[in-house]
Amino acid sequence: MAKQSAMRYTRTKGDKVFDVVNGVLITIFTLIVLYPLIFVINASFSDPTRIYEVPLLLWPRGFNWRGYTEILKDKDILIGFKNAVVYTALGTVINLVVTTLGAYPLSRKELKGKGFFTLFFTVTMFFSGGLIPTYLVNQQLGIINTIWVMILPGALGVYNMILMRTYFQQNIPNELVESAYIDGANDMQLLWKVVLPLSTPIIAVMAMFYGVGRWNDYFNAMIYLQDRSKFPLQLILREILIQGKFGDSANQTLQGSAQAELMMIKLTLKYSVVIISSLPVLLFYPVVAKYFEKGILVGAIKG
Amino acid sequence: MTKSRWKYFKQHKWLYLMLAVPIIFVLIWNYWPMYGVVIAFKDYSPAFGILGSPWVGLKHFKRFFHSYFFGNVMINTLRVSIYSLLVSIPLPIILALMFNEIRIKWFKSTAQTISYIPNFISVVVIVGMINFFFGTQNGAINTLLSAVGLKQIDFLGSPAWFPHLYVWSGIWQGVGWGTLIYTAAMSGIPQDQYEAAYLEGATRLQCIKNITIPAIMPTIVISAILATGGIMAVGFDKTYLLQNASNLSTSEVLSTYTYKVGIINGEYSFSAAVGLFNNIINFIMLFVVNKFAQKVGETSLW
Numbered sequence: 139m140a141k142q143s144a145m146r147y148t149r150t151k152g153d154k155v156f157d158v159v160n161g162v163l164i165t166i167f168t169l170i171v172l173y174p175l176i177f178v179i180n181a182s183f184s185d186p187t188r189i190y191e192v193p194l195l196l197w198p199r200g201f202n203w204r205g206y207t208e209i210l211k212d213k214d215i216l217i218g219f220k221n222a223v224v225y226t227a228l229g230t231v232i233n234l235v236v237t238t239l240g241a242y243p244l245s246r247k248e249l250k251g252k253g254f255f256t257l258f259f260t261v262t263m264f265f266s267g268g269l270i271p272t273y274l275v276n277q278q279l280g281i282i283n284t285i286w287v288m289i290l291p292g293a294l295g296v297y298n299m300i301l302m303r304t305y306f307q308q309n310i311p312n313e314l315v316e317s318a319y320i321d322g323a324n325d326m327q328l329l330w331k332v333v334l335p336l337s338t339p340i341i342a343v344m345a346m347f348y349g350v351g352r353w354n355d356y357f358n359a360m361i362y363l364q365d366r367s368k369f370p371l372q373l374i375l376r377e378i379l380i381q382g383k384f385g386d387s388a389n390q391t392l393q394g395s396a397q398a399e400l401m402m403i404k405l406t407l408k409y410s411v412v413i414i415s416s417l418p419v420l421l422f423y424p425v426v427a428k429y430f431e432k433g434i435l436v437g438a439i440k441g
Numbered sequence: 442m443t444k445s446r447w448k449y450f451k452q453h454k455w456l457y458l459m460l461a462v463p464i465i466f467v468l469i470w471n472y473w474p475m476y477g478v479v480i481a482f483k484d485y486s487p488a489f490g491i492l493g494s495p496w497v498g499l500k501h502f503k504r505f506f507h508s509y510f511f512g513n514v515m516i517n518t519l520r521v522s523i524y525s526l527l528v529s530i531p532l533p534i535i536l537a538l539m540f541n542e543i544r545i546k547w548f549k550s551t552a553q554t555i556s557y558i559p560n561f562i563s564v565v566v567i568v569g570m571i572n573f574f575f576g577t578q579n580g581a582i583n584t585l586l587s588a589v590g591l592k593q594i595d596f597l598g599s600p601a602w603f604p605h606l607y608v609w610s611g612i613w614q615g616v617g618w619g620t621l622i623y624t625a626a627m628s629g630i631p632q633d634q635y636e637a638a639y640l641e642g643a644t645r646l647q648c649i650k651n652i653t654i655p656a657i658m659p660t661i662v663i664s665a666i667l668a669t670g671g672i673m674a675v676g677f678d679k680t681y682l683l684q685n686a687s688n689l690s691t692s693e694v695l696s697t698y699t700y701k702v703g704i705i706n707g708e709y710s711f712s713a714a715v716g717l718f719n720n721i722i723n724f725i726m727l728f729v730v731n732k733f734a735q736k737v738g739e740t741s742l743w
Contacts, residue, residue, distance in 0.1 A: 152644055163539060164539055239459040240460060243456040243460040264727065265475060266475070270480070270709050271716075290470075326455045419561045
């Protein structure tokens with residue numbers, strides 16, 4: 139980070155060429171990353187008949203909101219959105235609690251058998267029962283097709299727990315802990331009153347990781363949920379975007395111009411639903427982005 | 442002695458009580474399924490349960506190895522994963538080196554922040570976007586091809602295009618995020634090394650080659666080992682969504698096959714055997730690559 143400011147040397151011609159080439163390549167790369175997103179935003183505000191008038195859309199053509207207003211009328215999307223919010227909120231809270239309860243003890247030198255416990259957790263990063271045995275466990279627990287199967291499995295990400303542990307080890311001053319012990323605090327109070335208030339960056343980053351994972355997941359919903367009323371947004375999205383179904387269109391019998399109009403709505407809706415579904419994550423992203431480097435980078439290397 | 446131990450426990454009981462929570466979760470959802478793997482060696486039927494179902498030895502494995510799909514699924518899995526490894530290991534390193542050389546601070550942080558964004562987009566949306574761009578009806582690329590007078594290409598329905606779509610959409614999504622770990626490693630390099638090198642007249646490329654790359658080498662090795670350990674783990678999520686009847690001859694990989702046989706056809710034992718085979722190969726790869734890294738350099742996982 140400090141490289142730029144500390145550097146005071148005369149740039150040679152070769153250096154200048156290097157900088158220009160590098161700058162141009164990075165700019166092209168950034169545009170490639172951004173363009174698909176810009177395209178979808180533009181398309182979502184466009185008149186569906188005009189999206190493909192020009193091959194690559196640079197701004198909306200024939201501005202219209204239709205896709206967005208249709209979303210508000212689509213029951214499947216609304217319910218899916220609500221379900222996704224519930225699963226993500228509850229799931230992420232559980233993730234954070236379970237991860238913290240693992241990371242904190244493992245960060246304390248007072249814990250005995252730390253090597254064993256660490257091994258106990260990390261083994262699961264390399265060995266897993268696989269799809270079917272996991273399915274059978276959930277079946278045995280009787281949580282299939284309930285909200286619980288969307289929330290309880292996957293409560294602990296071992297890699298995340300290790301990142302958090304490392305963060306605690308490196309960022310909580312030991313004197314603070316010692317003096318709290320001397321004052322008679324137990325570990326629960328210590329965690330709550332001393333450690334967590336000092337750990338905003340890692341908590342923010344963990345919340346982002348877990349939250350995004352929950353919000354974006356369709357696989358668990360696909361295998362474990364049968365009732366449409368419980369489907370999260372991503373499953374509905376899959377029907378709309380990939381299987382080409384149009385939400386709860388009970389309008390199969392439409393004919394002629396109504397049919398054509400439905401097709402058009404369907405086309406815009408595809409773009410606007412992508413925006414709506416990605417919006418919560420993208421709004422949250424800048425808030426957390428500034429913590430990425432601080433919060434996890436340290437942990438990532440040493441962990 | 443026992444008294445002090447009791448005192449220790451009394452003072453620190455919360456450490457163990459806290460730890461019990463994640464342990465319970467891991468026992469239920471990680472270790473219990475590992476035990477459940479035994480059904481790969483049994484003829485599992487829900488009526489008898491895991492314990493009561495009869496042992497059948499390696500029957501399911503033999504059936505898988507001799508099945509018509511085996512060769513095809515294995516080749517597809519390896520094709521996609523090796524292709525993916527070859528591209529997804531070096532590209533984030535190159536990008537991170539390029540980021541690291543940017544002198545203008547705001548430009549650097551803007552480019553980095555933008556590059557991370559796709560990582561947070563859901564796989565359903567990614568595949569949706571692949572459809573927007575590569576579809577035959579109204580696909581942006583095909584519209585472009587027609588506009589310049591070229592023939593349209595059925596990207597989505599073509600077995601030959603599937604690996605490219607899979608790998609490069611993965612790069613689009615993950616390359617920026619992949620730089621993070623290297624950026625972190627680079628931020629730990631002492632600046633005076635560069636300054637000394639510049640004073641001696643080293644060019645930028647020489648500095649990258651002689652200072653930056655050696656400094657991030659351990660990180661590169663660890664990431665490469667971990668990535669190779671997942672060689673058979675071609676992600677189910679995206680593959681399944683990109684799959685269709687026309688590209689099945691290259692897009693059917695182990696994970697999608699396990700899902701179809703297991704969950705859809707309900708052949709639990711057979712599917713568990715395929716899954717276990719998958720895991721074993723992964724572990725062997727991890728072990729072999731780690732050994733190799735130990736031999737060649739000093740860095741390794743364990």
